[in-house]
Amino acid sequence: MPYVDAVVTGAGGFIGGHLTRALLAEGKSVRAVDRKPLTEWYQQHAGAQNLVRDVSVLDACEETVHGGVGEVYHLAADMGGMGFIENNKAACMLSVLSSTHMLMASRDAGVGRYFYASSACVYAADKQTEAAVLPLREEDAYPAMPEDGYGWEKLFSERMARHFREDYGLATRTARYHNIYGPHGTWDGGREKAPAAACRKVAIAALTGGDAIEIWGDGEQVRSFTYIDDCVAGTLRLTRSGAVEPLNIGSDQSVTINELYAAVEQIAGVRLGRRHVPGALGVRGRNSDNTRVVKELEWAPSTSLLQGLEPTYRWIHAQVKAALDGTGPRR
Ligand code: NAD
Ligand code: GDD
Incomplete structure (x- = not known):
């Protein structure tokens, strides 16, 4: 070659x-x-x-x-x-x-x-x-x-x-x-991560008139996305x-999982009830310290969670809609 x-x-x-x-x-x-x-x-x-x-x-x-x-x-x-x-x-x-x-x-x-x-x-x-x-x-x-x-x-x-x-x-x-996270990622099927799962659940509720979504754990786990x-x-x-x-x-903007879901709801323009259910929780809190990356690369991630979730939600909403209409592949 x-x-x-x-x-x-x-x-x-x-x-x-x-x-x-x-x-x-x-x-x-x-x-x-x-x-x-x-x-x-x-x-x-x-x-x-x-x-x-x-x-x-x-x-x-x-x-x-x-x-x-x-x-x-x-x-x-x-x-x-x-x-x-x-x-x-x-x-x-x-x-x-x-x-x-x-x-x-x-x-x-x-x-x-x-x-x-x-x-x-x-x-x-x-x-x-x-x-x-x-x-x-x-x-x-x-x-x-x-x-x-x-x-x-x-x-x-x-x-x-x-x-x-x-x-x-x-x-x-x-x-x-x-x-x-972002568009063109895994959004269902079991391998999806919390941002895509939140977008999918909110999109399904928004498209089908659902009034509540499930969140694994108490939602007070912390991550950065x-x-x-x-x-x-x-x-x-x-x-x-x-x-x-x-x-x-990694972003150093840490949020709770409840805040992540709230951000997706804000973008979708809906407010949904929550059911906290058992699930795979992982660590309780995780965030990125960017001191070294800034020193070494003179760079760090700069996209805010709301800025990044906007296109992500739009893309996942379109996938969910296509799946519900029977016009697109589910994955
Ligand atoms: P992804 O699952 O979307 O993509 C991984 C791809 O690797 C898949 O398309 C899969 O088919 C392919 N693959 C797996 N085994 C292979 C093999 N033996 N030969 C050829 N292809 C193979 O995952 P991603 O989110 O794009 O992640 C990419 C990398 O970044 C992975 O190494 C992952 O562990 C790492 N990573 C991702 C995240 C994240 O949040 N997405 C976080 C930490 C690390
Ligand atoms: N996936 C998922 N789906 N997580 C949910 C859900 C849901 O519907 N509801 C709440 N959560 C919670 C999980 O219980 C966990 O506490 C938190 O959201 C984050 O879950 P994930 O996004 O699945 O994973 P993670 O942040 O613990 O770990 C991921 O990121 C690592 C790098 O930071 C994984 O994808 C790892 O593979 C990756 O290396």
Whole structure:
């Protein structure tokens, strides 16, 4: 295969689809790779070379980076929101195969830069037990006690990327994403995260005359939510920077889950009753400390929750409407 400027794994998913578009807009040649059939890709960009490959297999990784690659963005992973990762720990940990094989193939092919998509789920549980949480600094990942399953895989793969840099000279960069949301993401089916779930529930109520929605837990859990445009901008900036240690890419605007639902209701122009039900809760409080990312990249996410939820709600409302009308795919 010919040289390409960038490879994106997981390109059929949420962040990968947006990142591929941004790279193409820069005029880069892009090889977009995902194991899903092309018909299931969230976005498919005609300007990219779109390949269906399973990058848990070493041969497929070697093919993916064959011919020379400037930048590899390794986003492929079996993941989802709390409802998925709490109940699919083995599947989440199996992503270690793609993380490891992509590193090996990238080292052997001499790729220029290697980006790894890690997660705020690497942070130690004992630093996230209160809703009034102190924002998480990069050093708070240690002593290690990450999210069971998914978080351990991410922390291990971060360290693997670091050792490939130290031992083999592969120029790795790692981001710890904090709950990314936006249009063209997963909005139902069990892998969706809280922002998409809130948009879907409010849209269904708005379209069907419902008067109440369900929220997992008491809704006083705290998170920060990062808009996709900020995620993509931070990813490109970090990959091309000299920042070799993992950096948070996350909003530092923390809200309770009840406030998240209220923000979606405000955008939709409805007020709904709430039923608090049991669900996968995860940590009690999580927020991003952006001191280091500002220092290293002279950048931090800047989209407010309301600004980001507007287009997200509009897009999910359209998907829900199409599904209810029987004119669009549900996913
Ligand atoms: P996503 O589920 O929308 O996309 C991931 C894609 O990877 C899917 O299309 C899936 O088919 C593909 N994939 C999985 N295993 C594969 C394999 N073996 N070979 C080829 N393709 C494979 O997820 P996303 O939200 O776009 O997340 C992208 C990355 O960012 C993941 O590594 C994820 O763990 C990380 N991350 C995301 C968030 C978030 O809030 N979205 C937060 C922290 C970290
Ligand atoms: N998913 C979801 N769906 N969460 C809900 C819902 C709902 O309908 N209602 C309330 N919640 C609550 C969850 O119980 C949890 O306390 C909080 O909203 C946030 O849930 P998620 O958005 O699913 O996940 P998270 O923030 O705990 O973790 C996510 O972000 C990490 C990075 O910050 C996950 O997607 C991880 O995979 C990701 O790495």
